Amino acid sequence: MTTLTLVPKKITHGDELVILPKKEYDNLRRRLDETRDALIKIREGEKEYKAGKIRPMRSLSQLDKR
Structure with missing residues (x-):
């Protein structure tokens, strides 16, 4: 279980601040990067699909049927 520390608004003069272990931060950052990459590719x-450059296929055998 990850330990999170919440720093109140009084101390940070406005926003709440969350402190978490670097390992957990690195994992979250990696997942964010992977998700962004996937969304860009989607x-x-x-x-390309809307432009007609690609077409939907049900199986890889349809690749030979151009």
Whole structure:
């Protein structure tokens, strides 16, 4: 279980602050980067699909049927 520390608004003069272990931060950062990369690729694929550059396939055997 990850230990999180919440620093109150009084101390930070406005915003709440969360402190977590570096290992946990690194894991969250890596997952964020992977998610961003996946979303970019999905958007690119959707644009290509709408432009007619790609077509949907049900199996890899359809690759030979151009």
